[in-house]
Amino acid sequence: MANITLNKIRHSYTADIEKSGDWALKEMDVVWQDGGAYALLGPSGCGKTTLLNIISGLLVPTEGRVLFDDRDVTDLPSDQRQIAQVFQFPVVYDTMTVFDNLAFPLRNRGMAPDMITARVHEIAQMLDLEEVLNNRASGLTADGKQKISLGRGLVRSDVNVIMFDEPLTVIDPHLKWLLRSKLKELHQQVKATMIYVTHDQTEALTFADKVVVMHDGVVVQIGTPVELFEKPNHTFVGHFIGSPGMNLLPCELHNGEPRFEGHTIGVSAPFKMPQPNAQLQIGIRPEFVRFAEQGLPVDIVKVDDVGRYRIVETRINNQTIKIVSPEGISIPADKAHIRFEQESTHLYADHWILT
Amino acid sequence: MSEKTTNQKAWLLVAPVVILVAFNALIPLMTVVNYSVQETFGDNVFFWEGMKWFEDVLHSERFHASLLRQLSFTGIILAIEVPLGVAIALTMPKKGPWVSVCLVLMALPLLIPWNVVGAMWNIFALPDIGLLGKMINGLGIDYNFTQQPMAAWFTTILMDVWHWTSLVVLLAYAGLCSIPDAYYQAARIDGASRWAVFRFIQLPKMKRVLTIAVLLRFMDSFMIYTEPFVLTGGGPGNTTTFLSIDLVKIALGQFDLGPAAAMSLIYFLIILLLSWIFYTLMMRNEEQ
Numbered sequence: 001m002a003n004i005t006l007n008k009i010r011h012s013y014t015a016d017i018e019k020s021g022d023w024a025l026k027e028m029d030v031v032w033q034d035g036g037a038y039a040l041l042g043p044s045g046c047g048k049t050t051l052l053n054i055i056s057g058l059l060v061p062t063e064g065r066v067l068f069d070d071r072d073v074t075d076l077p078s079d080q081r082q083i084a085q086v087f088q089f090p091v092v093y094d095t096m097t098v099f100d101n102l103a104f105p106l107r108n109r110g111m112a113p114d115m116i117t118a119r120v121h122e123i124a125q126m127l128d129l130e131e132v133l134n135n136r137a138s139g140l141t142a143d144g145k146q147k148i149s150l151g152r153g154l155v156r157s158d159v160n161v162i163m164f165d166e167p168l169t170v171i172d173p174h175l176k177w178l179l180r181s182k183l184k185e186l187h188q189q190v191k192a193t194m195i196y197v198t199h200d201q202t203e204a205l206t207f208a209d210k211v212v213v214m215h216d217g218v219v220v221q222i223g224t225p226v227e228l229f230e231k232p233n234h235t236f237v238g239h240f241i242g243s244p245g246m247n248l249l250p251c252e253l254h255n256g257e258p259r260f261e262g263h264t265i266g267v268s269a270p271f272k273m274p275q276p277n278a279q280l281q282i283g284i285r286p287e288f289v290r291f292a293e294q295g296l297p298v299d300i301v302k303v304d305d306v307g308r309y310r311i312v313e314t315r316i317n318n319q320t321i322k323i324v325s326p327e328g329i330s331i332p333a334d335k336a337h338i339r340f341e342q343e344s345t346h347l348y349a350d351h352w353i354l355t
Numbered sequence: 356m357s358e359k360t361t362n363q364k365a366w367l368l369v370a371p372v373v374i375l376v377a378f379n380a381l382i383p384l385m386t387v388v389n390y391s392v393q394e395t396f397g398d399n400v401f402f403w404e405g406m407k408w409f410e411d412v413l414h415s416e417r418f419h420a421s422l423l424r425q426l427s428f429t430g431i432i433l434a435i436e437v438p439l440g441v442a443i444a445l446t447m448p449k450k451g452p453w454v455s456v457c458l459v460l461m462a463l464p465l466l467i468p469w470n471v472v473g474a475m476w477n478i479f480a481l482p483d484i485g486l487l488g489k490m491i492n493g494l495g496i497d498y499n500f501t502q503q504p505m506a507a508w509f510t511t512i513l514m515d516v517w518h519w520t521s522l523v524v525l526l527a528y529a530g531l532c533s534i535p536d537a538y539y540q541a542a543r544i545d546g547a548s549r550w551a552v553f554r555f556i557q558l559p560k561m562k563r564v565l566t567i568a569v570l571l572r573f574m575d576s577f578m579i580y581t582e583p584f585v586l587t588g589g590g591p592g593n594t595t596t597f598l599s600i601d602l603v604k605i606a607l608g609q610f611d612l613g614p615a616a617a618m619s620l621i622y623f624l625i626i627l628l629l630s631w632i633f634y635t636l637m638m639r640n641e642e643q
Contacts, residue, residue, distance in 0.1 A: 058540050079546035087537040093555045104555075108546035152545060 002069040002160045004032040009064035011050055024050050026217045037187050039208035040197045047217040048197045052163050057081045068160055084153025085163045089170060090145030094138040098129055101137045102151045123155045143175045161193040201241050213237050235351040238283045244322050249282045258282055258347055261316055263296055266342040274349035281348045286324040288344035295339035303331060390616035408617035421601040428597060429576045432515045436572060440523025447528055461521045473585025476514040504594035507587045511595055514582060526568040530561035566637045570630060577626055598622055
């Protein structure tokens, strides 16, 4: 069990990095607390798997160090790092039984047979695999195979961290939910650090205590689901998380106050002056936009009723502003005024929040 | 749904295949069957002999000897080519510029016509002028494949290994390339040894292609004719006279068409039977 520290990690898959500058991971410092349930969230190709493979030792980073507590493990191979990884497509050893699959990592480490048997049964019980222990692993369904992959990580009592690389991609939708709550439950039981890679925000937000959002090789924010929702550090977090995502409206500064379409907008906190050429945007989540007697005049374009609330699409000049309106609030017919809740309105310069 | 339409014209669509199969398989086969139960002295005059030729062939010591030679040859080359092919495939690079180089090198022997392979090795192994023959003799080993049965066998097997191991390599390589990286990564995390990776990941994933490889090599080597015929002509004596060479000697050398036809049919049935047994055994494992 250990805290995992990534110290100034950078990685590139191209050999001649000085020339191309093509970093798959840009410089980052991240600390993963021991015992935490983390989700690593980001769109495909943003570097999530690269980061995961660096922690697990399948990749050696181009620059930077990986520390498990104070031990530098950057150059250690995977099998000496006490980590476990569950891959996107279930990996089982086809010719072995479920029991042998689970026992495999222990046998490779030379554990005594009776201890192996005890441990495998214990884990099989946790994962509800006891009834199929003597079946050939190749005959199981995808979710059963994925449980075996997970089990091979859990049997080792010394694991520092279990990593999941989009583990539910090939699982049927109704089983996804079951397996996800199983993971959550296991996290409570075994108390190992878990890092869960996904591009699905629902999966990330339900599984994790802390979500690490990545975008284009950069960790843009680490925070609890609530923090990501209420105060996104980066416009990417704003529109990637939430459904619909954050409204991002271009604005300029006028006497030190942000102005949008000729209206002064109040923001949550005082801010430092940005660079003169910075691209300024106001970010406001649709949940915090209200209809009001006065304020920004908008045209109502479309209303989608999605059950418990309605999504109202409004327009001012060429800018679209979405509003999430709870049930029971009447929506004006075609013209309306709206206002933004000040404590949830943020100002972004070149996509990063201004504070 | 509407009723099935009946249209006899559909037969026209299958007719080409039926005709093709009839002319290249059924009719020749039936001719052989025809010869195998009759005696002929030419001029299309036939005498009914019944099962006599079959009984003769099955009791013939000459046939037993060729069959034994054939089985030994096939057994030996399979025992060499399959493990060697897998071993070479394992050492081939998975990506990078060397992949195509290796593949082309591997494919080269397969592109050479069989009689050319025989001729090449004949010259290569000649004890007085051949590079290989001269070298072996230069090492102080008495080697002459035209006179010594052991040397003739050694050369024939070496030639076949040279010619056909590539096929096993290419098939095994294709099997290896189809294994997703995640398997190797998981094995590394599980602390698996190199041997365990081979035994529990690579071998099971290669099983299907290896089944095909062994079947192909079995059938081809069991029917081998051109290469040993060009290399040794079946000699010295009869020591490298495999079944097909013997068959041609009987049919075209001695013009005993009846026994030759009976022998072809027995030969054919042996190949069919062995292939079937082998395939069933390999596939039965799969289903468990």
